[in-house]
Amino acid sequence: MEYDPFVDLPGGENFRDVTALFEDAAEDMQPGDLLLADGFTLQDAMASFEIGEPRFDSGMALLDKSKPSFNPLAPLTPEEVCWIIDRSFSCEMEWHSGYTLSQTIFSFLYVHSLKDIDPDLIPGGSPPHADKQRPPELITVVLRAAVIGLLKCCDLTWRELNKGNVYDAEDWQGEKCDVPLSEALPVKYVCGILDEACHWLKTSAKGVKWPPSKCFIDIYVITIVQQPWQAMLMDRLKFRKSLIELFETQLSQPHSGLLPTMIDLSLHLLRNVTTASLSEPAPVSPARLAFDPEFARVLVSYIPLHVIQLPDQTHTWASLKGLLTSLKNVNDLANTAEVSTWEIAGHLQIWCPRLHSRFPYVRSITQATFWDGVLVLNKFALKHIVEQFFHETLGTSYDAFTQSITTRWLGPAPPPLAHIERTMTQILMAHIKALWYNPPRRRRFCAKSLFDWHDLFAVITDVCMHLAPSRDPRLDHVRRVRIAVLMYRLSVIREVVLSGFQLSLYTNEERVFAYWYVVQVLEMHLSCIDQLMSGMSRGSNAYIELSYQSQFLTALQAISIAIFAVTVKQMTFSWQRTRLNFLRRYKWAFVPEYDDIDLQPFGHPSFTKFAAACDSEAVHKASDEQYIFLDSIALAREILSRLLMSPNGWAGRWSEDRKEFIQKLLDVSIDLHRRFPSTKQTLTTWDMNSLKWDPDVHPWFPVISGFPPAPPR
Known part of the structure; x- marks a missing residue:
């Protein structure tokens, strides 16, 4: 039969068969040969594929070149610095939740600009900013300390995750994309940088030499970080320092007696940080340019990435609180x-x-x-x-x-x-x-x-x-x-x-x-x-x-x-x-391994x-007579109610958590007992699709939706 491309190809006559064109072009190529255009690498080709993982799928998206360029030394107000530090915590917690460093931490552009904001590397002839409400030290001292502390926290976390208890690319993403995480900086040195930033905030109303480095010309200016921003910035720096010390202790001495005190201190500082809410920076604020979710596309990465949006700040604080509370739970287990x-x-x-x-x-x-x-x-x-x-x-x-x-x-x-x-x-x-x-x-x-x-x-x-x-x-x-x-x-x-x-x-x-x-x-x-x-x-x-x-x-x-x-x-x-x-x-x-053992498995x-x-016949009889399934759920309700008052056994400190789970199971059984059809007639017409298995409601048993609740039995 003759092949007709206009009939046999899907899509109608808008398609043309170009097979011959490619065959002619590749006539001189041998099997296994690869032809690449200038500037187009195999990695670029791989990045164009969708891989089925929603955290990574990128498709094809170009960098947005319409945005203003990022200037790491652009003056910032104390409120803008607070907002940037808070959003950096959001990046960190999204990495903890399973996204890559490229999509989260490395989208924070100050991470890549530490040399640009290092006070010892800024040209000595640069004059101080005239705006006393936007002193350069807010960037070169305070924000720089926060960024270094963030990277050190990521480094300590990376070391723990890399032990092999959890699995890279399955539980967490460890690809660093050739970006350093302050691995060479000792914990004491990083904590010292954070302490120096706190000291500068305390003494910001005094004379400060600009730039804060050795140079031939000393220029003294008056910089003022007024309350409440001074206290808010210090709380964030202290909180970062507490996290570094906590992660470092967990990594080296997982059963230290100091852990409960350290965790309580971190929770206390977190409460201080979350007490006052910050307003969003203005659309023209340079603070908004500090985060570029598309920056991952210019990094060396082996995974095609899509752009993610950071969660709201309330979610971030809840994640941090959950992390610290979970570490407290681990400490309790360590003493069990x-x-x-x-x-x-x-x-x-x-x-x-x-x-x-x-x-x-x-x-x-x-x-x-x-x-x-x-x-x-x-x-x-x-x-x-x-x-x-x-x-x-x-x-x-x-x-x-x-x-x-x-x-x-x-x-x-x-x-x-x-x-x-x-x-x-x-x-x-x-x-x-x-x-x-x-x-x-x-x-x-x-x-x-x-x-x-x-x-x-x-x-x-x-x-x-x-x-x-x-x-x-x-x-x-x-x-x-x-x-x-x-x-x-x-x-x-x-x-x-x-x-x-x-x-x-x-x-x-x-x-x-x-x-x-x-x-x-x-x-x-x-x-x-x-x-x-x-x-x-x-x-x-x-x-x-x-x-x-x-x-x-x-x-x-x-x-x-x-x-x-x-x-x-x-x-x-x-x-x-x-x-x-x-x-x-x-x-x-x-x-087949079971065949090697004479004893049959139970x-x-x-x-x-x-x-x-x-x-x-028993199955059919159960529905035709006394609705035994209702009696079974009634029995479960009675037993679960008694369990709420039972001794703890080996539950120990987790006895209340176990009672909470039993109560959740009791609620499901009550819902089923009330909503299941109570007569043969209603069972005949009852829609079985109303049974909904939702792991967020209960991990094992269904609830009934779309069915009006019956009076309590």
Whole structure:
């Protein structure tokens, strides 16, 4: 068939086939050859592509050459200097949130003009400005100190983030674009520059030599920075100095006893800074030229960047307060020896994250605090993790476990105690650190760690087979450890499944299976808790925590049963498609490594059982008779209400945070109980699309929108 370009090409006759033109032009080129126009590099070509990341996508945009050129020595008023310093904090916090240095810090043009505003490098013959309200020292002394302090804070933060606890280009952006971050300047030197700027502000009403450097001609002028600007500028410089000292202490001594005082000082100075609001500079003010969001395009960068707009100042102050509060929380964790408390705090900041608690810097500091590569919490050997596991989960000691194995061992070879301790330590340490990964990476880690938990469970099961019978099965430490390991593995499975809701991974049919699967996993988990609680001292924290977890998981199971019973009635998709989605979503359960272990894993998903559950008479009966799903949610409401008054267990200082999360879950269950259809007729006509899964409302369960609230039941 003859090819007709006017018919066969999409778009009609407005297009012309130019293939032959390019073939003729490239006739003399060999495969792999690259032809570049003058001034057009491979990096320029790569920068023209969209890469799908909203923080970086740039498309094609030209620099705006209509704006006036930036003059770093243009006179500024004290109010304009305050505004510039405040906006530099906005740049800093946007970098903390995940944007690049090019889009944030390096869009602050004074960063690139430090030599131009260095008083020792300004030509000696330059006369002082006649305007006493705009003294040059506001730029060469005050603003320069603030810029150097900003860069030093970024340098200290960069060093912490570069430790490897968080991931460059995934959690944070470390590309410096050949721009220095004051790496060569010691902290004491930078703090000295800030102190000198504060001293100049205090003495600004006295005679000041211009320029403030060695020269043959001394010119003295009277410069005055009046109140309240003098105090406002000093507060900002002191706040910057406090941040430098805080970051430097976190980097070198993460468990210093001075940290609480330093954080309180920073919070106090932040309150002083935010007390008075500043007005925006006039459109013609030179202060507005200090920030150029398009400047990233002239830097050496390997990532195509788009222009970002800095958030309003209120958001910046809230981010800074959240950062400092989170560091205070890290300090509290550093003084907490209980591993279970670390786990509770880590789960809470994932399930119900507070404002800016997920900054990469905070997550890196937290992981380094727990394990610095040598010691746990900067004071314990690695064995501390295992010892705490036995004490906090089983209410017994690790020595009692090893002694029980040694005295009852019947195997031909020595018992694998060293292997058990080493494996358990590695798994638990990684388990705690993963609580401060970013959510997608944490989910992937949990899925991969399930095999390690199963391997440990199989080893302890094998040990149990070579032991003499225990006199009292309830006090059989080895059997109880086996159950505890299985319980931890089931909790990880629960997190893998429920995190899919928080990450908005599931399609409608996948949600039905996820809730059914959670119910099965929780049933096994609750069975493990019941076995562990038998024989434990009722007054111990281990017993109280297990009792708390039993009630909490029972409430989760009841809500999951209710949502499954409602959503399964609306299944209209094919079983073939559902099975393919099942194999794709739960591929972690079918990795070949499990074939190397004779013991079959507990808690793995079964599509056959799910299909049988969906077709069972019980599901249909639940909706036709007494609306069992309403009874399930009513049970969850009752349990969650009791949990708000329960003892703390291992929650410690985070008991109030845990109650806040329970209250949030209770609010969701109340909403569902009130808004679910209460009769068979309303269920028939009820729109299932009114169920809305919004992670900002609740990470796991839906709320009902567009449905008028029913009177309380």
